[in-house]
Amino acid sequence: MKRPRMDVNLEELDRVLDQAREAPLSEPDYEKLKSALHALAGMLPQPRTTEKTKNVLEQSAVPAPENEPEPVKGHGRNGACSYTGAKKVAVSHPQLHAGDACPGCEKGKVYPQKEPRTLVRVVGQAPLAATVYELDRLRCNLCGEVFTAPEPEDIGPEKYDDTTAAMVALLKYGSGMPFYRLEKLEQVLGIPLPASTQWEIVEEAAEVIQTARDELIRQAAQGEVLHNDDTSMRVLRLAREPSDQRTGVFTSGIVSTQQGRRIALYFTGRQHAGENLRDVLQHRTADLAPPLQMCDALSRNTPKLSDGAEILLAHCLAHGRRQFVEVAANFPEPCRYVLETLGAVYKYDAEARSTQLSPPDRLVFHQQHSGPVMAQLHQWLEAQFARKQVEPNSGLGKAITYLLRHWKGLTAFLREAGAPLDNNICERALKRAVLHRKNALFYRTLHGAEAGDLFMSLIHTCELAGANPFDYLTQLQRHSSELTANPSAWMPWNYLEQTQPGHIH
Numbered sequence: 283m284k285r286p287r288m289d290v291n292l293e294e295l296d297r298v299l300d301q302a303r304e305a306p307l308s309e310p311d312y313e314k315l316k317s318a319l320h321a322l323a324g325m326l327p328q329p330r331t332t333e334k335t336k337n338v339l340e341q342s343a344v345p346a347p348e349n350e351p352e353p354v355k356g357h358g359r360n361g362a363c364s365y366t367g368a369k370k371v372a373v374s375h376p377q378l379h380a381g382d383a384c385p386g387c388e389k390g391k392v393y394p395q396k397e398p399r400t401l402v403r404v405v406g407q408a409p410l411a412a413t414v415y416e417l418d419r420l421r422c423n424l425c426g427e428v429f430t431a432p433e434p435e436d437i438g439p440e441k442y443d444d445t446t447a448a449m450v451a452l453l454k455y456g457s458g459m460p461f462y463r464l465e466k467l468e469q470v471l472g473i474p475l476p477a478s479t480q481w482e483i484v485e486e487a488a489e490v491i492q493t494a495r496d497e498l499i500r501q502a503a504q505g506e507v508l509h510n511d512d513t514s515m516r517v518l519r520l521a522r523e524p525s526d527q528r529t530g531v532f533t534s535g536i537v538s539t540q541q542g543r544r545i546a547l548y549f550t551g552r553q554h555a556g557e558n559l560r561d562v563l564q565h566r567t568a569d570l571a572p573p574l575q576m577c578d579a580l581s582r583n584t585p586k587l588s589d590g591a592e593i594l595l596a597h598c599l600a601h602g603r604r605q606f607v608e609v610a611a612n613f614p615e616p617c618r619y620v621l622e623t624l625g626a627v628y629k630y631d632a633e634a635r636s637t638q639l640s641p642p643d644r645l646v647f648h649q650q651h652s653g654p655v656m657a658q659l660h661q662w663l664e665a666q667f668a669r670k671q672v673e674p675n676s677g678l679g680k681a682i683t684y685l686l687r688h689w690k691g692l693t694a695f696l697r698e699a700g701a702p703l704d705n706n707i708c709e710r711a712l713k714r715a716v717l718h719r720k721n722a723l724f725y726r727t728l729h730g731a732e733a734g735d736l737f738m739s740l741i742h743t744c745e746l747a748g749a750n751p752f753d754y755l756t757q758l759q760r761h762s763s764e765l766t767a768n769p770s771a772w773m774p775w776n777y778l779e780q781t782q783p784g785h786i787h
Contacts, residue, residue, distance in 0.1 A: 294314060295314070295315065295318055298311045298314060298315050299315075333603075333604060333607045335618075335621045335622060335625055338607050338610045338617075338621065339610055339614055339617065339618050339621065362400035362401075362402050365402060366750070367750055367752075367753075372398075378392050380392070380393055380394055381393070408468065408471045408473055409453060409464070409467070409468070410446060410449055410450070410468055410473055410475060411473065412473045413437075415433070415434065415437065417430050417431040417432075417433065418430070418431040419431070442479075442483050444487075444755075444756045444759040444760050445752075446483055447483045447484055447486070447487035447755070447759060448487075448751075448752050448753075448755035448756040448759070449752060450480050450483055450484055451484045451487065451737045451741070451755060452741060452751055452752050452755065454480070454484065454722075454734075454737075455714075455718065455734050455737035455738050455741060456714070456737070456738075456741040456742075456751060457717075458714075458717035458718050458720065458721040458722070459721065460721050460722040461477035461480045461481060462477045463721075464477075465477045465480070481730070484733060484737065485733055487755070487759055488732075488733040488736050488737065490758070490762045491736075491740070491755070491758040491759060491762070491765065492736065493765050493766050493769045494740060494758055494769060494772055494773075495736045495739055495740065496769070497769035497770055497772075497773065498547060498739055498740070498773070499547060499562055499565060500565045501538075501540075501545060501770070501773070502538035502545040502547055502562060503538070503562050503563055503564070503565035503566040503567075504538075504540060504566060504567060504570060505538030505539055505540040505545070505573060506539060506540045506541075506573060506574065506700055507539045507540075507573065507574040507575075507576060507700055507701070507702060508536060508537070508538050508539075508559060508562075508563075508573055508574070509535075509536065509537040509538075509539075509575075509702075509705050509708035510534060510535065510537075510555040510556070510558070510559045510575065510576075510577050510583055510708060511534070511535055511555055511577060511578065511583060511705060511708045511712060512532040512533060512534040512535065512554060512555040512558075512582075512583070512712070513532065513533055513535075513712050513715055513716055513719075514530065514531070514532060514533075514719075515531050515532055515533040515715065515719060515724075515725070515731070516531060516719070516725070517531050517550065517551075517724065517725045517726075517727065517728055517731055518724055518726050518727070519726060519727045519728070520552075520727075520728055521728075522552075526552065528552050530552070531550070531551065532550070532551070532552075532553070532554060532555070533548060533549070533550045533712070533715040533719075533731075533735075534548070534549045534553065534554065534555040534558040534559075535547070535548055535555070535708050535711045535712040535715065536548075536549070536555070536558065536559055536562060536708070537707050537708045537711050537746075539707075543747065543775060544707070544746040544747070545746075546711045546738075546739055546742040546743045546746060547562065547735075547739050548711075548714075548715060548734075548735040548738045548739050548742075549561075549735055550715075550725065550728075550731035550732070550734065550735050551728065551731070554582040554583070555577070555582065555583045556577075556581075556582050556583050556584045556585040556586070557585065557586075559575070559583075559585045560585035560586060560587060563585065563591065563593075572591075572594055573593060573594070574593075574594045574596055574694070574698060574700060575593050575594065575595050575596065576596045576597075576598065576701070576702050576704075576705050576708070577595075577596075577597065577598065577705055577708075578597065578598045578601045578705060579597050579598075579601065579684070579687075579688045579691065594694070594698055594701075595694070596691055596692075596694035596695070596698065596701045596702070597688045597691030597692045597694070598692075598704045598705035598706075599624065599627070599692050599703045599704050600703070600704035600705065600706055601704075601705070602624075602684055602685050602688065602692050603620075603621065603624050605680070605681035605684050605685070606620045606621055606681045607621070608677070608681075609677035609678055609681055612678070613676075613677065613678040616666070616672070616678055617678070619662070620659065620681075623655060623658070623659045624659075626652075627648075627652045627655055627656065627703070628703065630648060630652050630655075631648070631652075631695075631703055633647075634647050634648070641700035642699045644699070644700075645695075645696075645697075645698070645699040645700075645701075648695055648696055649696055652695070652696065653696055656693055656696065660686075660689060663682050663685055663686055664686065666679075667679075667682070711742055714738050714741075714742055715738065718734065740754070740755065740758075740774070741755075743774050747773075747774040747775045749774040749775065749777070749778075754774055754777060757772075757777060758772060758777075761780065764780065
């Protein structure tokens with residue numbers, strides 16, 4: 283509700299506050315103080331939840347197209363084809379079969395349609411369910427021997443089967459649910475599962491499927507483009523060497539891409555993202571061409587490679603763009619020019635993806651379309667300082683300096699085939715570690731962090747490959763011997779071939 287205008291000066295506010303120390307505020311003084319606070323709150327910048335240009339800068343409303351089609355009613359957010367993990371039940375017609383006479387016109391014959399009518403029904407269940415088997419026992423009244431019913435064949439010898447470890451790991455390291463929270467949930471549902479037991483289950487499973495994580499590291503090292511970044515993490519019990527001067531702990535994320543396949547790796551410890559990338563690249567085949575590295579401009583993200591090793595460095599254009607997003611409220615027009623110019627480059631990149639251009643063709647496309655745009659932007663940036671239109675120490679001046687200082691890395695997509703524009707894929711991967719930090723707060727030991735890194739790597743790589751992480755973790759445990767013998771066959775993008783009926787292991 284709009285409040286009436288009230289004139290308030292600083293001296294009046296000081297008087298009101300001084301009087302409030304000795305006696306309660308009067309109604310007029312209360313209204314003055316409240317109006318001043320509301321006015322001050324209205325002047326503060328509103329928090330942003332997006333960095334899109336249309337939300338960062340004020341823009342006039344765009345009228346909706348006149349012939350825009352209305353949304354079709356009666357359809358949910360997700361069709362039946364979206365439920366890839368649902369159980370499929372085929373329902374036959376109770377009276378009619380293919381070739382039967384039509385009961386409607388009584389002249390033609392009925393034949394099956396190409397697509398059946400689909401119904402989706404969703405039911406709730408506990409994340410972890412339990413079954414209590416009550417085996418009947420009979421005792422002889424003469425000799426006293428007790429006869430017990432045999433166990434069902436499909437229950438297995440262990441109390442917690444492979445699906446238990448897969449679900450606990452998926453909830454903990456995939457969805458950020460701490461052990462204690464899952465313990466409370468299962469207790470309410472009548473399935474007690476202590477947090478300590480959950481850790482023992484996932485720790486044992488991590489040892490069984492460690493080979494899959496090692497194979498991910500080996501294959502990631504052969505990638506064409508490697509993205510890396512890190513975020514802070516906390517490990518309570520972390521032994522340090524006396525000579526170690528570092529105090530920080532980080533979780534590094536590395537996303538390797540090669541021929542459309544993407545691998546996500548996580549490493550928690552004292553090392554920065556560049557050092558972890560260096561360790562991964564030690565598994566790279568020597569005769570391969572130097573890989574592309576995509577990261578922001580922090581020096582700790584760049585690995586110090588051994589003699590003879592090379593890497594092509596590209597910097598994140600989204601980080602450079604963000605410098606202008608942060609000062610857009612104070613310098614709207616210059617920031618609008620930069621954001622709209624970079625928006626044109628992203629538009630060209632989206633067009634290249636939609637047409638599925640090969641890396642060499644994409645490079646030529648960007649050189650033809652994005653090259654002139656970036657050249658014009660570079661001239662504009664230099665002109666701001668040359669004409670003394672921007673103070674170098676201002677927010678806008680620092681944003682321009684960032685772009686000019688890292689221009690070579692920011693424009694790698696104009697020189698190297700396959701170079702991405704930004705590091706967003708790695709930042710999205712790191713959200714999994716941030717979610718864990720937000721909910722569980724810390725790892726207790728470095729051993730626990732290693733288990734978390736293992737499961738996060740497998741789970742997120744599954745999601746990038748479009749595989750079911752729950753089924754994948756389950757199958758890895760059930761085929762541990764085959765995994766050890768041939769780990770490359772059990773990567774998320776081809777493990778289903780190993781579990782098909784009739785496959786010879």
